[in-house]
Amino acid sequence: MTAPLRIGTRGSALALWQAQQVADRLAPLAAPRPVEIVPLETHGDRDQAAALSSLGGFGVFTKAIQQALLDGRVDLAVHSLKDLPTLPVPGIECVAVLPRGPVGDAFVSVRYSRFEDLPEGAVVGTSSLRRRAQLWHRRPDLRLVDLRGNVDTRLRKLEAGQYDAIVLAEAGLTRLGRREYIREVLDVRWMLPAVGQGAIGIECRSTDRATRLMVEPLNDPATWTCVQAERALLAALGGGCLLPLGAHSRLSGPTLTLRAVVLSPDGQRCLAATHEGPAHTPQAIGVELAALLRAEGADELLPRRS
Numbered sequence: 001m002t003a004p005l006r007i008g009t010r011g012s013a014l015a016l017w018q019a020q021q022v023a024d025r026l027a028p029l030a031a032p033r034p035v036e037i038v039p040l041e042t043h044g045d046r047d048q049a050a051a052l053s054s055l056g057g058f059g060v061f062t063k064a065i066q067q068a069l070l071d072g073r074v075d076l077a078v079h080s081l082k083d084l085p086t087l088p089v090p091g092i093e094c095v096a097v098l099p100r101g102p103v104g105d106a107f108v109s110v111r112y113s114r115f116e117d118l119p120e121g122a123v124v125g126t127s128s129l130r131r132r133a134q135l136w137h138r139r140p141d142l143r144l145v146d147l148r149g150n151v152d153t154r155l156r157k158l159e160a161g162q163y164d165a166i167v168l169a170e171a172g173l174t175r176l177g178r179r180e181y182i183r184e185v186l187d188v189r190w191m192l193p194a195v196g197q198g199a200i201g202i203e204c205r206s207t208d209r210a211t212r213l214m215v216e217p218l219n220d221p222a223t224w225t226c227v228q229a230e231r232a233l234l235a236a237l238g239g240g241c242l243l244p245l246g247a248h249s250r251l252s253g254p255t256l257t258l259r260a261v262v263l264s265p266d267g268q269r270c271l272a273a274t275h276e277g278p279a280h281t282p283q284a285i286g287v288e289l290a291a292l293l294r295a296e297g298a299d300e301l302l303p304r305r306s
């Protein structure tokens with residue numbers, strides 16, 4: 001009975017910080033069982049050089065952890081929700097999300113204190129299709145160059161002087177104690193976050209009732225509502241991280257408002273729509289917003305999937 005409760009996670013500093021949050025909250029519920037963090041290497045960690053798209057794009061940071069969960073090598077899995085594909089994995093269920101952190105994207109630069117100060121043709125590092133498309137939509141003159149790696153790797157590359165600025169999730173910088181790098185949080189009215197950005201999801205094996213019951217109390221209902229709507233939107237558009245889609249949800253009393261943009265990769269075309277409804281039907285709001293975007297012609301912008 002003293003077998004530890006094992007939490008599977010990526011081994012990056014950010015992933016370990018997130019897993020530790022779960023471990024700290026779970027410890028009193030699991031006692032006297034100890035809680036242990038098990039860092040696992042994922043496809044996305046192993047192949048830093050390859051573009052995410054060439055790795056297949058779906059679940060490169062989550063599949064290996066889900067496999068360990070299915071194999072019984074770990075008892076739960078902790079993911080950045082934005083890295084977790086919406087396609088359900090048989091035998092695995094997302095049981096809880098922690099209270100959401102900051103959702104926005106941060107402008108990080110040594111040379112410029114505001115995005116608007118970037119001179120014509122400035123070099124901005126980011127590999128995210130969503131960030132690239134929204135940056136280009138606002139500033140077609142920018143030179144956008146690939147930048148991959150963990151948060152600290154990207155900050156080091158910025159400091160090496162190769163980029164005028166980079167864009168990173170505010171949540172990651174905050175969690176790693178790197179907020180001093182943030183020069184400006186980009187306005188969510190034009191830089192919409194990724195689906196699930198800033199949220200941490202916890203998965204269990206569907207059959208492991210004991211662990212599920214232990215994890216359920218960690219769920220934050222407000223965060224759950226918002227991410228359900230965002231993920232339903234993403235699923236209805238059939239996209240993974242290869243789709244230049246931004247989404248932002250806001251819960252105000254009994255009403256959930258979801259806003260989203262779908263862009264062409266070059267940022268020239270941008271469709272936006274907003275939809276709201278009762279907060280107890282988040283998935284319907286996401287699905288209906290997808291239909292509104294389709295009615296505007298989103299299908300032409302969605303990547304072809306084989």
Ligand SMILES: NCc1[nH]cc(CCC(=O)O)c1CC(=O)O
Pocket residue numbers: 080081082083151167168169171172196197198199
């Ligand atoms: N794709 C990598 C990734 N996955 C989650 C975060 C940050 C935390 C979050 O947004 O939840 C990051 C880094 C980044 O995008 O800057």
